[in-house]
Amino acid sequence: MSIVLVKPHDLVGRDAELRDLLALLDGLKEGGGALVLSGAAGVGKSALLGAATAEAAARRARVLTVTGVPAEGQVPYEGLRRLLAGTGFPPGDLDGGPLRVAMSVLHRLSALAGDTPVMLAVEDAHWLDGPSWEALAFVGRRLRSDAVVLLATLRDDADAQARLTVSGLPALTVPPLTGQAAAELLARVAPDLGIALRARVLAEAAGNPLALIEFAALASRQDQELLASSRLPLTERLERAFAQALAALPADTRLLALVAAVNEDDTIEENTRAASLLAGAPIEAAALAPATRAGLVVADAVRVRFRHPLIRSAITQAAGPDLLRDAHAALAAALPDDDDRRIWHRAAAATSYDDDVAAGLADAALRAEDRGASGRALEALERAAYLSADPARRGTWLIDAAMMACDLGDRAALERLVVRAEDADLAPIDRSRLTNLRDISLHFVWTGVDRLSDLAGFVDEMRVRDGSAYALNWLSWVGLRWFFSNPTREARAPVLAAIDRLDVSPDDPQLVTSLAMIAPVERGRQVLARLDALSRASWVSPHNLLRLGVAANAVGAFPLGARLYAEAIAGMRARGPFGSLAQALVGQATAAARLADTRLGVVAAAEARALAVETRQRQWVFTVDAVSAEIHALRGATDVARDLAAQAERAFLSAGAYPMLALVQLARGAAELADGTFGAAWDALRPIFDPSEVSHSQYVRLWALPHLAEAALLSGRQEELRAVADELTPVIEESGLPIGHVALAYVRAVTAPDETAEELFTQALREDLVGWPFERARLRHAWGAWLRRQRRAAEARAPLRAAAEAFDALGAVPWSERALRELRASGERIRRKRDARDRLTAQELQIAQLVADGLTNRDIGQRLFVSPRTVSSHLSHIFPKLGITTRGELSRLMAAREGDYII
Numbered sequence: 001m002s003i004v005l006v007k008p009h010d011l012v013g014r015d016a017e018l019r020d021l022l023a024l025l026d027g028l029k030e031g032g033g034a035l036v037l038s039g040a041a042g043v044g045k046s047a048l049l050g051a052a053t054a055e056a057a058a059r060r061a062r063v064l065t066v067t068g069v070p071a072e073g074q075v076p077y078e079g080l081r082r083l084l085a086g087t088g089f090p091p092g093d094l095d096g097g098p099l100r101v102a103m104s105v106l107h108r109l110s111a112l113a114g115d116t117p118v119m120l121a122v123e124d125a126h127w128l129d130g131p132s133w134e135a136l137a138f139v140g141r142r143l144r145s146d147a148v149v150l151l152a153t154l155r156d157d158a159d160a161q162a163r164l165t166v167s168g169l170p171a172l173t174v175p176p177l178t179g180q181a182a183a184e185l186l187a188r189v190a191p192d193l194g195i196a197l198r199a200r201v202l203a204e205a206a207g208n209p210l211a212l213i214e215f216a217a218l219a220s221r222q223d224q225e226l227l228a229s230s231r232l233p234l235t236e237r238l239e240r241a242f243a244q245a246l247a248a249l250p251a252d253t254r255l256l257a258l259v260a261a262v263n264e265d266d267t268i269e270e271n272t273r274a275a276s277l278l279a280g281a282p283i284e285a286a287a288l289a290p291a292t293r294a295g296l297v298v299a300d301a302v303r304v305r306f307r308h309p310l311i312r313s314a315i316t317q318a319a320g321p322d323l324l325r326d327a328h329a330a331l332a333a334a335l336p337d338d339d340d341r342r343i344w345h346r347a348a349a350a351t352s353y354d355d356d357v358a359a360g361l362a363d364a365a366l367r368a369e370d371r372g373a374s375g376r377a378l379e380a381l382e383r384a385a386y387l388s389a390d391p392a393r394r395g396t397w398l399i400d401a402a403m404m405a406c407d408l409g410d411r412a413a414l415e416r417l418v419v420r421a422e423d424a425d426l427a428p429i430d431r432s433r434l435t436n437l438r439d440i441s442l443h444f445v446w447t448g449v450d451r452l453s454d455l456a457g458f459v460d461e462m463r464v465r466d467g468s469a470y471a472l473n474w475l476s477w478v479g480l481r482w483f484f485s486n487p488t489r490e491a492r493a494p495v496l497a498a499i500d501r502l503d504v505s506p507d508d509p510q511l512v513t514s515l516a517m518i519a520p521v522e523r524g525r526q527v528l529a530r531l532d533a534l535s536r537a538s539w540v541s542p543h544n545l546l547r548l549g550v551a552a553n554a555v556g557a558f559p560l561g562a563r564l565y566a567e568a569i570a571g572m573r574a575r576g577p578f579g580s581l582a583q584a585l586v587g588q589a590t591a592a593a594r595l596a597d598t599r600l601g602v603v604a605a606a607e608a609r610a611l612a613v614e615t616r617q618r619q620w621v622f623t624v625d626a627v628s629a630e631i632h633a634l635r636g637a638t639d640v641a642r643d644l645a646a647q648a649e650r651a652f653l654s655a656g657a658y659p660m661l662a663l664v665q666l667a668r669g670a671a672e673l674a675d676g677t678f679g680a681a682w683d684a685l686r687p688i689f690d691p692s693e694v695s696h697s698q699y700v701r702l703w704a705l706p707h708l709a710e711a712a713l714l715s716g717r718q719e720e721l722r723a724v725a726d727e728l729t730p731v732i733e734e735s736g737l738p739i740g741h742v743a744l745a746y747v748r749a750v751t752a753p754d755e756t757a758e759e760l761f762t763q764a765l766r767e768d769l770v771g772w773p774f775e776r777a778r779l780r781h782a783w784g785a786w787l788r789r790q791r792r793a794a795e796a797r798a799p800l801r802a803a804a805e806a807f808d809a810l811g812a813v814p815w816s817e818r819a820l821r822e823l824r825a826s827g828e829r830i831r832r833k834r835d836a837r838d839r840l841t842a843q844e845l846q847i848a849q850l851v852a853d854g855l856t857n858r859d860i861g862q863r864l865f866v867s868p869r870t871v872s873s874h875l876s877h878i879f880p881k882l883g884i885t886t887r888g889e890l891s892r893l894m895a896a897r898e899g900d901y902i903i
Contacts, residue, residue, distance in 0.1 A: 010047035012209075013181025013190070020172055022050040024149055025059065028117040034140030034150040036164055037126070039107055039174035041235050042210025045153035048174065049121055052151055056119040059107075061149075062112060063119045067305065069129030069264055070312065076368055078106060078264065078378050081130030083120065087112060098131060099581070099615075102138035103862055107499075109139065110867035113147040113227060120153035124309055126160035130376065138614070145869035147869070176207025185209060190216035201332040205238075208498035210308065211525045214241045235310060242314035245294050252287040254315075255279050255327075257297065261315040262327050262348075264341065270334065271653050278330035310601050326351045340364050353389035361387065362397060369404075378404045380412060391425035398424055399433050403477075406437070429461040440451075455482075456494035460501065468502040475499070476510045476547070479517030483554060484659045486691075492519045507534060509544035509551075516551035520699060524555045524735030531557065532608035535564060542571030546584045552591055556702055556739035559771025560602075560777075562591040573863050582612040582620045586627065593630045593702060594739065594772035598811035599845065600835070601631035606842035607864065614865075626660070635811040638671040645671070662688045662704070669707050674814040681711035683707035689724055702728065705743035706775060713750040713782060722751050733761045742767070742775050750782050757786055774815075777806035781819050784826070791827040800826060808835070834891060851887055852894035 011018065020035070027033055037045040057063050066083035072534040075096040092627060093104040112118050125133060140150040144298070156162050156173075164171055177185065182202055186193070189212065193201065199220040205211035246254060263271055268285045288304060291297045293393040296311050299303055308311045316324060327350065332345035335589035350357055365380035378401055384395035387762040402417035421434050432454060455478070462471035468714035482495075495518055504511050512530045515523040531552055534540060540548065545568035552561035562600040565588035572581045585608030592601030598840035605628035645667045652660045666687050672681035685708045689701045705728065712721035725747045732740030738896035752760045769776040785798035788792075800823040807816035823830055840848060843864070850860045856876075857868040864871070884890055 010044070010209075011510045011828065012053055012185040013177045014044060014048060014174075016451045017048055017174060018051065019047060021151070022055070024151075025052065025056055025061075025119075028059075028061065028147045028149060030515075032113070032143035032146045032148040034169050035152075036167070036169050036171040036472070037151065037153045037174055038086065038156055038161070038171045040176075040208065042208045042238060042308070043174050043176060044209045045174050046123060046308075047209070049123055049151055049153050053119065053121045056117070056149070059117070061117040061119050061122060063123040065123070066128070068122070068124040068129075069266070069572070070127050074747055076129055076131045077135075079122075079128040083122070083132075083136075084108065096862060098826040099138075099865065100133060101131070102135040103865055105135050106139045106859070106865075106867050107861065110861075110869055111145045116151070118636055120148065120152075122150070124155075125152040126155045127309070133167070137169055140167070140169045142870065143871040146867050147516065156721075177209060177212075178207070179395060182207050182212060183208075186212050186216060188440075190219070191211050192218060194336075204511060210310075211238060214238055217241075224654050234311075238310050239314035239317055239593055240310075240741045242296065243310045243318040245296060245847065248290075248319060249290045249294065252279065253281045253290045255314050256283055256287045257291050257318050258327050259321065259331065260297070260304050261306070262310045262324065262329055266305055268302060268304055269447065269685050269806070271304065272329075274330045277333050278327055284452065302496065302578040315717060325351065334556050340367065347383055350387055353391050354387050355393075358387040358393075358397075358711065359385040361826065377401075382413075383434055384421075386563075393432075395421060395424040395426040395430045399430055399437060402437055427465075429458070429465055432458045432461070433474070447484070456498040459495070459498040463498075468504050472502055472504055472508065472510045475514045476517075479514050480550070483517045483520070483699060484657065486659055487518075491524070492522065495519075506530065509540065509547040513547040513551045513554075515552035520555045520737070521731055521735040524737055526737075526738055527551055528557060532561060535560060537779060538596070542568050543580060545571060546580055546587070549584065549587045549591075553587060553594075554699070555735065556737035557738060558591045559595040562588065562595060562597070562771075565591060578716065582608055582615055582617050586624045587619050589624060589627045589631065593627050593634070595772065595813075596634050596810050596812050597881075598631055598635045599849075602635065602811075602842045603846040605631055607846065609864070612634065619634055621654065622648060622657070623660070626663035626667060627653070628669045629664070633667055633670035633674050633817075634810075634812050636674050638674050640673075641667055641671045643733070644659065645888065658694050659697045659700075661695035661854060662700035665702050666700065666707065667902050669704065669711065669780060673707060673711060676814070676818070678714035682708065682717055684713050685711060702732070702737055702740050702743070705740065706746060706778065706845075709743060709747045709750060710782075712777060714875050718751040719748060742769065746779055746782070748776065749779065754790070761786065773806050774810055774812065777803040777810075780806075784819075787824050788826050797823060798824045798827050801828070801830075804830075811835075811838070813838070840878060844878050845880070847871060848878055848882075848890055850892055852891040853893075 007809035013641035024033055024035055037048055053063050064083050065497045068077050068079060080094060087108065089108050109118055122136065122381060125394060136150060154164055186198060186201060193216060197636055201212060201215045201219055205215055226282060229615055255272060255278055259275040259278060272283055272285055288297060288299045292299055293758060295307055297306055300637050328345040329349035332342050335342040343364050346357050346840035349362055362381045366379040368377035368380060377739060381397050381401040385394045388394040391835055398417055398421040402414055402421060405413035418438050459471050459475055462474060499514060512527055516527045534548055546563050549561050549568055550566055565584055566585045569588060572584060576873050585604050589604040589608055592604055605624050608624045609621060612624060626643050626648035629648060630643045632644065633641035645664050649661060649664045665684055669681045669685035685704050687695045688697060690696055709721055712718055725744060732744060740746045745767050749757060749760040749764045763778055780799035781803040784796040784803065787796035800819050803825060804816050808820055820830060837845060857871040860871045861868045879885055
């Protein structure tokens with residue numbers, strides 16, 4: 001083993017941990033990886049990190065290091081800025097949203113690793129600012145094909161372990177030293193200690209190397225008071241030991257050390273400037289010399305750092321609250337007005353309500369959110385509420401912060417803020433906001449509209465108090481829940497009246513989306529008209545394209561929805577906001593499922609789920625599982641479909657999202673259709689149409705009507721189908737929903753008596769079915785089957801062949817095979833060739849399609865949130881599966897739609 005020891009005693013008893021670290025570094029020959037060293041303060045994590053860093057440097061790897069400090073969280077991406085300083089990383093790349101920043105870091109590290117292996121050493125990651133840590137965790141989860149290793153040290157307290165759990169990174173717990181190793185270490189650092197004191201130090205230190213060293217020093221000085229305090233936690237006794245050493249230092253040294261301890265910047269110039277303000281007299285950098293000699297700090301001409309994090313904690317604990325506030329005030333005075341750290345130090349120095357500081361924090365929250373530092377924005381808004389003397393403003397900020405926590409997926413913060421808001425002196429409108437927020441976000445109440453019954457009055461109040469735009473923003477936030485709550489026409493009427501009173505442009509995408517969500521029947525034609533105009537507008541942002549995609553799906557215009565989502569996703573990948581990308585991908589997968597475009601659907605659904613998990617947006621994980629179940633059913637992977645449907649069902653039941661069970665039944669119905677069990681398909685789909693069933697959805701039933709019609713045709717339930725269609729016809733005529741008209745044309749044709757069937761099939765096929773290839777193929781299949789039953793086999797072959805080709809192009813294999821069986825029964829000898837694309841996994845299929853579209857590995861990496869080398873690794877598996885060797889061959893194969901049949 002070639003591990004380099006930083007100090008002779010630092011790594012006593014750590015052979016096992018060193019072997020793990022060496023194995024990780026050996027892995028740089030094949031790729032990269034990540035490991036978090038977790039353990040108690042002083043247990044030796046830093047020594048292990050230092051040893052690994054030295055070994056990496058000895059192997060000529062490029063080592064990048066950063067140490068977290070408690071106050072660093074006040075500056076989003078400060079940790080990344082310091083880690084990547086000197087690597088050529090553009091500072092402007094830290095100004096985007098979280099995913100954009102994380103991808104920029106991943107690509108920069110991948111590029112660096114192309115020349116030489118890279119090691120990232122992150123010490124005290126529990127104190128790193130949240131956005132930096134999340135970006136590094138994102139990178140760490142993707143270090144498979146790049147010669148990059150991420151090593152971090154993390155405390156073992158509850159908050160740090162929660163950060164570790166969320167990160168998804170592998171961890172190595174560093175345990176206390178064994179009795180033999182502890183005795184060996186003590187013999188090295190205090191060889192002259194007497195037997196009795198030696199036994200006492202070993203007992204009190206409990207295998208903690210730092211405690212052994214510090215307690216041995218105390219015992220050697222015959223200063224054993226702290227050793228007798230075994231009732232105190234180990235960290236507290238260590239802090240007292242450091243505080244005792246600090247107390248012996250000159251006053252200027254103590255003040256300068258205190259300022260450095262509460263400051264997130266370690267530059268000596270800034271710290272001496274603030275310390276001078278605190279002292280009321282000049283303090284020079286030379287004042288650090290006694291602290292350096294005492295082993296408390298390490299300083300050079302530019303920067304100062306503490307030898308151990310507990311020293312920083314000991315200094316702030318020893319200062320007391322008054323002096324600590326004075327230190328923050330001095331730092332605030334030493335910083336320029338445009339530095340956001342200034343308002344944070346002012347907040348830390350506040351002794352009571354301060355509306356000026358509170359307003360400054362609220363402004364800082366907006367700036368942090370714009371930079372993508374949503375976690376810091378949440379903290380700023382909560383602190384602003386705490387400092388506000390205005391009860392009404394305090395309540396408003398608490399609810400705004402709770403909504404932010406909901407968007408972040410931070411349930412603990414959401415629950416805390418809701419409890420605080422409930423105890424606040426809220427204005428009636430904020431009390432209503434809180435009720436809606438609590439029910440939707442904490443209790444997941446999606447059934448009925450009784451919890452949203454005051455929505456109309458609420459919108460009116462918000463319009464009067466905060467303006468129409470603010471009211472519309474809230475309305476669009478709750479709109480999706482309303483859509484899946486089966487509201488009655490009577491419940492929708494007052495909400496529509498309140499929307500009509502809003503002073504907003506009829507072309508406002510939020511307005512169009514809200515109308516589509518609240519009343520897709522009454523306002524369906526109005527929404528379709530606005531969508532037609534807005535979909536051609538060049539000024540619509542990616543986020544508004546997402547809103548319009550939501551509206552298009554809500555009113556059953558799925559071909560338009562597919563296009564709007566595709567444009568939204570392309571824009572979000574290029575410009576953001578990345579926080580909504582998971583929702584956009586779920587919408588794209590939903591549109592693909594309705595259109596049976598299984599190749600797009602399986603790719604979009606896989607990416608949507610991965611991204612929803614990545615961004616902790618649980619609601620989209622639930623939804624995309626249900627959508628993905630239907631897509632797999634359409635592909636013929638019915639076992640996978642049923643497993644996903646069951647998974648989604650459990651999630652929806654647990655969340656109380658009962659009407660969303662319609663999506664589960666839709667998937668189960670598609671799986672039965674794929675398996676050819678048509679009676680079971682009818683039984684699975686019929687509850688969606690029945691108001692007495694828990695899985696009933698008055699809007700999803702219109703999506704399910706084409707599947708139900710096919711199940712009825714193939715199971716002999718035409719009469720029952722006519723009854724369902726008769727009930728839905730007025731709804732479809734009033735709303736103008738395109739999917740409803742497509743479904744009714746199919747229903748009328750397949751339920752007609754033989755004497756009128758030909759006319760109705762011909763009429764249905766003359767309808768505008770551009771954008772509906774699956775439904776056109778379904779019609780052609782039914783038409784061809786009817787012709788064959790009429791003994792007109794020669795005429796049946798053309799529509800059946802066209803149907804089989806369309807089904808095959810969409811990847812709807814069971815439907816293609818069924819059409820081919822019907823075609824063979826007509827007398828045509830034909831069989832289907834296996835599509836090579838079906839051998840690819842979802843991610844391989846996605847990468848293959850992007851290569852076919854002309855994207856480079858770097859472009860693909862940016863789009864899929866992986867490094868270019870990971871894309872290259874996937875291609876090395878894709879080419880052999882498809883029997884090809886070049887990107888050109890891949891492009892031609894992915895574009896192929898014909899020649900899949902042998903006659």
